[in-house]
Amino acid sequence: MTKVLLVDDELVLLDLGCQILEKRFGFSVETVGSGEEALNKLSSERFDAVISDYAMPGMDGLELLRRIREEDAQIPFVLFTVKEREKVAVEALNSGANFYVQKEESPHIAFTELAHKVNTAVELVRAENNLVIQRDLAIASANSREIKEILAQCLKAAIKTSFMDAAAIYLMDDHDHLSLTAVDGFSPEYSDHIIQAHLIPLFFSLLRVSDTVFRDQKTIQEYSRTLFTSENIHSDVVISLTHHGKPIGLIHLASHENDQELPTPLQRSLHGIVVQIAGHISDCIAEDALRESERMVNTLITNLPGMVYKCLFDEERTMEFVSEGSLALTGYHPSDLVQNQNPTYTSLIHPDDRPRIIEVIQRAVNRHAQFKLTYRIFTSSMKFKWVMEQGVGVYDENEDLIGLEGFIIDITRQKVLDDQVKTSQNRLNMLFSNMNAGCAIFLDHDGDGRFILIEMNAAAEIMEGRKKETLLGKTFQEYFGLSIPKPLNDALSNLLTYGKPQNLPQIYLNTPSGKKWREVYLSQSHIGNESEIFLIYSDVTSRVRDEEQIIASLHEKELLLKEIHHRVKNNLQVISGILKLQAMRTTDPVTTEILQDCRNQVFSMASIHELLYSSHDIGNINIKGYVENLINHLKQEYEGANSSIQYITEIDSTIVLDIERCIPCGLILNELITNAVKYAFEPEGKGEIRVTFTHHDHMYRMEISDNGRGMPKEKKTSGTSLGTELVNRLVHQLKGEIRYPEGPGTTITIVFNDNQGSG
Secondary structure, X not given: OOEEEEEOOOHHHHHHHHHHHHHOOOOEEEEEOOHHHHHHHHHHOOXXXXXXXXXXXXXXXXXXXXXHHHHOOOOOEEEEEOHHHHHHHHHHHHOOOOEEEEXXXXXXXXXXXXXXXXXXXXXXHHHHHHHHHHHHHHHHHHHOOOHHHHHHHHHHHHHHHHOOOEEEEEEEOOOOOEEEEEEEOOOHHHHOHHHHHHHHHHHHHHHHHOOEEEEOHHHHHHHOHHHHHHOOOOEEEEEEEEEOOXXXXXXXXXXOOOOOOOOHHHHHHHHHHHHHHHHHHHHHHHHHHHHHHHHHHHHHHHHOOEEEEEEOOOOOOOEEEEOOOHHHHHOOOHHHHEOXXXXXXXXXXXXXXXXXXXXXXXXXXXXOOOEEEEEEEEOOOOOEEEEEEEEEEEEOOOOOEEEEEEEEEEOHHHHHHHHHHHHHHHHHHHHHHHOOOEEEEEEEOOOOOOOEEEEEOHHHHHHHOOOHHHHOOOEHHHHOOOXXXXXXXXXXXXXXXXXXOEEEEEEEEEEOOEEEEEEEEEEEEXXXXXXXXXXXXXXXXXXXXXXXXHHHHHHHHHHHHHHHHHHHHHHHHHHHHHHHHHHHHOOOHHHHHHHHHHHHHHHHHHHHHHHHHHOOOOOEEEHHHHHHHHHHHHHHHOOXXXXXXXXXXXXXXXXXXXXXXXXXXXXXXXXXXXXXXXXXXXOOOOEEEEEEEEEEXXXXXXXXXEOOOOOOHHHHHHOOOHHHHHHHHHHHHOOOEEEOOOOOOEEEEEEEEXXXXXX
């Protein structure tokens, strides 16, 4: 709708002109009665054109024109004057008026011509403005590098063309999501997510109905009250942005004035600008995408661990482009390789590999397929490298080959590792095939717990008595038959539950060749979602039978040794009985004492054989039990001689001795305790005998002490009695040492090595 300011001092003419222009020609007309009022209106409101009478009190039409042109050189101005004032009309045109119209006798004719002149002037000005705006927008787009700058220029162009007050651009992403991208003229609240959550779905629905939607105040209040209340929007326009038929977003233009609809000429101008805006935005987005793509390609080429190339498919592989990675790969700078400046690339390839490379590439380009090669090159320092090359042929519009493109990377380390892996794999395969133990591999491919046999070695075939082909595909349970032993089934469950390897030293199995003993080892490994069970087992039937025979033989020997100890003990008891009878027949006290000492010595040896006979360990004697048994015997033997003696023992219960050392220790204890009972105390006197036997730092320490009258000093150092001589010889037999610590009473300590480094 064209908005016109009509200036005239005749009220009748103002009313008539307002009625004709609005009702007949669709103008929006505001009237004032003087030039001063017109200037005030123009300073506060926007008008598309000014129609002014010439003859007015105070300020005439020419003066008003000059004052308007000082502020606005473009707003259309039409002078409305009488015929007699043609000179005034000429002067008005020279001063910047667009047209002048003479007042006719018929007002309808005059205002019809006036409306025509106003429309013409307005369209001319809009066309000129549109050209200027398009030119400025094109220049700004050409000079701008960032999309933000382009969007800002597009918003200004849209506002200037539409004479609206605010504009916003919404762009679509790859998922057709619409989002606010640029704003000009709206308040900060316009960008709030609450308002946007309301506007974006509304805009989408408007665009589905029409590419352009003009809304008046009533419609905005009904559907977008938030714009009316927060932004004071009285009318707006929603126009889709499309480029080559593809929607890229929309532009939202808004006015704070209550315009019903934009006039058709202004709509055409606005659509022309919007088309240009869409083109600039699309081009900018495409350029940004292109720059980002180029950046990514450059980054990829720069950081690729190797050399990217483009070359001719000639004998020398003439390089047209080589990336910076050539320096690390070959030792040559890209400028050395391009156009064969220094070496040719073919000259770097090992001579033995060149024919094969040409053949493979030729087959690939003939089929328009990709080629992949592994070969050797020599660097600038004549070092040897393995490389992998992958590329494709480049063809022209006639499908003729014009070159090759691809990349080359260093795989020397990978090649060495691959060779090592192959060597290790060959070794493992050889070990798997030739090992004496049976080995079978079961795979759970579907994750359902059903482990299927996928491989077994020759030893397993021999033990199972069946060929691998007849067993492949069978489950773990079927491999061992339906009656799988419970220990094996439990081991499988524990393996799957806890993941720890399971070892069964002996398990009894029913095999096609009969019942066998097997030693079984189970382990599990995971490869991605698949699980494998490794079964290693060997036939231990002969070993089990040999062990049973050995155990039986050992049992027989143990029984035999126990029988020997029993007979020795009985013989020694017979000797003890004989000595006792002899002692009873003699009246000589000395002889009786000697016979009694002999009986005690015989008992100390017989007691050892008795303990060995009754013990589970027929090779070792527990010292604590032996000493206590010996003391009890001596207490009984000398019960009448001195009944007030108290015996105290401090013996390590963990000490065990073999018979070779236990007999000397028993004889020594018998001799020393007997001497203490006989000679250490006064007759009928009270006393204490202490026996200590300990083990520390690989040394045994046996100590016999009493609190009696003590041993004379000269007897300790030069004793010649039979008992002293016997003790010394027995200590020498133990390879030990006898000591006589100072103190009250008598203390004798015998120390000897354990000879084994442990107790």
